[in-house]
Amino acid sequence: MEAASQDNVSPCNVDFDFRELSARDKYKLMIGTVVPRPIALVTTVDLQGRVNAAPFSFFNCLSADPPILALGVENHPDMRFKDTGLNVRLTEVFTVNIVSHAIAEAMHLCAAPFPPEQDELKAAGLTAMPGVKVASPWIKEAPASFECRRHLTLEVGKSRQIILGEIVFAHYHADVIDVDRMRIDPARLDAIARLGGNTCSTIRDRFEMLTPTLDEYHAGLSGDRG
Numbered sequence: 001m002e003a004a005s006q007d008n009v010s011p012c013n014v015d016f017d018f019r020e021l022s023a024r025d026k027y028k029l030m031i032g033t034v035v036p037r038p039i040a041l042v043t044t045v046d047l048q049g050r051v052n053a054a055p056f057s058f059f060n061c062l063s064a065d066p067p068i069l070a071l072g073v074e075n076h077p078d079m080r081f082k083d084t085g086l087n088v089r090l091t092e093v094f095t096v097n098i099v100s101h102a103i104a105e106a107m108h109l110c111a112a113p114f115p116p117e118q119d120e121l122k123a124a125g126l127t128a129m130p131g132v133k134v135a136s137p138w139i140k141e142a143p144a145s146f147e148c149r150r151h152l153t154l155e156v157g158k159s160r161q162i163i164l165g166e167i168v169f170a171h172y173h174a175d176v177i178d179v180d181r182m183r184i185d186p187a188r189l190d191a192i193a194r195l196g197g198n199t200c201s202t203i204r205d206r207f208e209m210l211t212p213t214l215d216e217y218h219a220g221l222s223g224d225r226g
């Protein structure tokens with residue numbers, strides 16, 4: 001272990017050597033710090049075609065070309081695969097449904113530890129629509145859904161996989177997207193996000209920022225200098 005030298009710790013800071021922390025503490029620091037995390041309500045099917053749905057906030061898009069999404073899927077404490085991880089292994093497909101505020105409670109119900117034979121979508125009152133390119137369904141009530149084929153699975157630890165999926169088809173509620181400009185309206189998408197602990201948030205406090213050109217930057221500096 002490399003101890004932090006006096007020069008690179010500040011008395012005003014609280015510092016952690018991540019390699020010395022328990023798995024639980026690492027988790028708590030990471031989920032409280034990397035915020036807001038979007039929530040993917042992931043739908044999959046098993047080999048009998050039975051539908052499964054579960055939320056994942058270790059989720060983001062990592063590349064647009066190819067269009068790649070990532071999910072961080074943990075095993076159960078007894079090392080059994082979660083149904084989502086197992087179904088992706090077996091069928092090589094999954095669908096990411098974006099969670100709006102309107103379906104937040106339904107999403108949360110899908111996280112309950114239902115047995116594999118129980119269809120979480122039905123229990124949550126959500127509607128499964130047949131996938132166009134993949135066997136997993138998309139959710140009618142979700143403002144946007146991405147049908148994905150498994151691209152790569154990274155086994156990053158004995159109990160955690162990062163599943164990369166390539167988006168092969170997308171569905172949007174018509175009022176969410178301006179198709180001429182290919183612009184998504186964040187107010188209409190109304191996606192929620194996960195913070196630390198059990199806290200979630202909306203994304204309703206927004207502001208615009210334009211990256212300045214170098215000319216604008218220099219003009220601003222000379223202005224400051226008078």
Ligand SMILES: Cc1cc2nc3c(=O)[nH]c(=O)nc-3n(C[C@H](O)[C@H](O)[C@H](O)COP(=O)(O)O)c2cc1C
Binds near residue numbers: 057081084085111113
């Ligand atoms: C908002 C939210 C986010 C979650 N994010 C994750 C995650 O990123 N990774 C994970 O393994 N479990 C996550 N969970 C827990 C799973 O959803 C939960 O274990 C679920 O029962 C798994 O279902 P499955 O066995 O049908 O796949 C999350 C739960 C909630 C409520």
